[in-house]
Amino acid sequence: MRFLQTLIDALALGALFALVAMGVSLLFGVMRLVNFAYGELMTAGAYALLLTKDMATPVRIVTALAVTMALAALINVILRPFRAVPPTTSLIATFALSFLLQNLAILWFGTQGSAMEFLPDLNQAFAIGEVRVRWITLASLVIGVVLVATMALILRRTDIGLQMRAAAADFSMARVLGVRGNWVILVAFLATGFLAGAVTLALAVQRPLVTPSYGFNVLVPALVGVVVGGLDRLVAGTMGGFFVGFATVMLGQYLPPDARVFLNSALFTVVIVVLLVRPNGLFVRQTRGYERL
């Protein structure tokens, strides 16, 4: 029974990490850019929830999503001059942006955490037989599955999805055909902003203490997941994010109590082994041609 309980928790955290990983992979697919400032989108969403603490829940949700999407659009503008530079330069630029935003948060809100109290009742559990499931666990799973499925549908079935896939596969040829590169990149940024906002809403219930490194702490393991899964493919990267979220809960539960402080070490050991055995990523088929998004 305890296993089932842990399994559900692991699936839920996996679903949230999968969403973060999907946001990172989506942008990498279209722009060849790993956006380290992605974590700050979640931090901004969390501070939006903090600042709207006394307002109605729907207002808080809309505000948080609007803030993460607006910040994503702003980052797009800031990073625009870096499109023509080598990927390593733009990677360092996103690092710098991430630290700048974290330090702005320290200036405005201080290093001490503040409690944002977002839908605390969702931490209550309900029973299925002998298994007790928190509502937020169920909500996280639903949010994860629905958003991954929606994104897949958008990419496969809509014109803008086709354009994003084309831009990811061959940006220059896509432009020759009339795909508006700037528009596609903006849509990708807005989509990642929305995903970051959705993850923040689910996390805020379970982790109500918001600090300047709130999102960064989530981004790092999700990013590890993306690399483990396969940075160059959206599906693989998303699955990698899920894998790391899932493994974190499982290892946390089943490592001997005195070894739990080494959870991150255990996780990264798994990562090193995976990358040694499958350097292209755990979920990337070793074929010649593939589609990134």
Added chain:
Amino acid sequence: MSEPEPVLELENLQVRYGAVPAVHGIDLTIGEGEVVGLIGPNGAGKSSTLAAVMGLVPPSRGDIRYRGKSIIEVPTEQRAALGLALVPEGRHIFPEFSVDENLRLGLLGRRDREGSNEALETVFELFPITREFRRRTAGELSGGQQQQLAIARALVSDPDVLLLDEPSLGLAPRLVETMIDALGEIRRRGVTILLVEQRAQLTVAFADRTYAMRDGRIVLTLTPEDAQDIDRLTSAYFGT
């Protein structure tokens, strides 16, 4: 017979890749409905000329005019909407996409969305494999079929000017004939064509006039009558 209205004009066009010059100031005028060939050995500057027309490389000097207006500052994606379409060397189809998705991408460059179905019907007629294998993944098609798809994808955008970069590359002789037949049909529909090719004789015979390029310069102008003049063609290529 009066001269056709100029559609595309290149004036003293120069292209450089860093310090390496690729095109050394060429002048070229293509009239409405004309077929103009560009031949020459590798590195002659043919593909760079097409890339500059499509906005993929910025010219270091000179001007490119489309229907009398300079398009130097117009981004690549908007050139498609103006009526320019490129079939690049190596086809650059999207191998992981279905044939249908490749064609849908071609439709993005259209100036009007209403004519999309009609445009698709036209290419289905011209290249039946694009209808037959519509649901198939483009990467599964043979080289010749992929070339047909690449041209079909450019055609559905209803271009006024079709830029073709080595469409016969890697094709068996029989398929080259089929492709030239298709280009003949496209020409009959009034599309202006700028054809870059290594197959000199074929291009000279097909085009209204052909320019031979060498080391980034136009060195010779040839007419269809020159197609049988092997000495002249050899000299166009090798400068002998």
